[in-house]
Amino acid sequence: MMLPFLVVGLIVGIYIASYVLNRRMEAPLEKHEMASEETCASCTNYSCGIKQNMAEER
């Protein structure tokens, strides 16, 4: 009965741990070279592709 919650809880735990670890590890790139992580993770296409292209075109 509790098993699905345990499994999901475990995977959520792994994910959040890996996410936090990854965020704390500094990137070998300068900040401005990366597209903003939040907007990219929230929406692939609009934030990171088309919006940028539109900005370039203007």
Add this chain to the structure above:
Amino acid sequence: MVQSTAKKKKAGNTYLTNFVKGFIRENPIFVFLLGMCPALAVTDSLETGLGMGLLVVFVLTLSNIVVSLIKNLIPDEIRIPSYIVIIATFVTIVEMLTEAFAPPLYESLGIFIPLIVVNCLIMGRATSFASKNTVLMSAIDGLGMALGFTVALMLIGFSREILATGAIGYGIYLPLPVEGSLFNLSYALFNMEVFVGPAGGFLVIGIWLAVFNAIGQSKQRKKEEDRRRWIEKKKREAAERKRKKAMESAGGSA
């Protein structure tokens, strides 16, 4: 008293504009190009488009409400992971409900029900709107945006279905004016099956986007024209005034 009603009216207006914006001005598909995968894949008929849209309405409204409720509880560092968990939970619920209560829809949508999780629209609204606004506002925003998404899916589904089969949705055919009379026309003569296939999705969305672009551009042009005319008018008036003044001063001196 008067002030408070005015305030209320204004608040009502912001609710309304917040609700309506998803339909045309900030339409997820035609303006922001969000959620293109379902927009292409499940719009071969009006019916499946509507079904997909309603599932998104459910998920987006509820996830917006929950995200907005817990926006102060979750630490900033794990915001995106928690949004993914919330959205995935609601999608699982929706998946189970559809399987139980609408098996034909579940069959026809196939893998695109679990793929609602990665629909850019839902994650985008959670990060850009629900995480910054009140619960009621977020619920209205989610409902409006998702309904705008639904309307767009229905428009695409309707165009594809009518081009491919001649039906106006749900397999209903309008009677052709000359059917069975002199020429014996039938829908089978006009069917363009390409529109029900994968290529049709790309073509129909491309054409609709171009149509909306053209409308937007002509509006823009009209606005610019109006502005230019207004500026010219003002300039002429100013010149007139200057001339009058000059005439007057010349007359005075003479």
Add this chain to the structure above:
Amino acid sequence: MSMTVFFVAIVSAMLINNVVLMRFLGVCPFLGVSKKSETALGMSAAVMFVMVVGSILTYLIYYFVLEPNDITYISTIAFILVIASLVQFVEMFIKKISKKLYKALGIYLPLIVTNCAILGVAELNIREGYAADYGIGQGLLVATTSAIGAALGFALVIFAFSSIRERLDAANVPKAWKGIPISLIVAGIMALAFLGLEGIV
């Protein structure tokens, strides 16, 4: 099991049921990062790696954790979280080992979590029932092969599309069709061309 199974799996996933043009998975990056062929290649390399490893992991989790315990209904939430954590681990790993590799692929990795092709291929591998057809062990091989095929198909289409778009930039397109609308029409024509490959296998 003969080699034909693998050959059929790879050709079918790459050309006949192309992820982007026939199954409509990963349309967002297809339109978003296909402006230059260089970015298209970077994106497809990142997608390829995550797609193959991701479908192996989700397959294993499905058949060794979810199915024996009869909790397959949590597969959606489990799959997306597994893929998301995989992406985090890959990003950390790349950060650690090579600055150059990170420069080439780093910006595409955050985008991959919300790429429907990855989750879609993982789901499809389960729904196609490879495990029932070939047994769990060999089913894994077939599933991996078709994931490789799907990733190759994604790379092929996105690279071809970006090359077309580079040429399209120089073309004199009517103003209303500029940008995305004409790209969608091009994609539609490409889908028509791929329709001709139906029936090869």
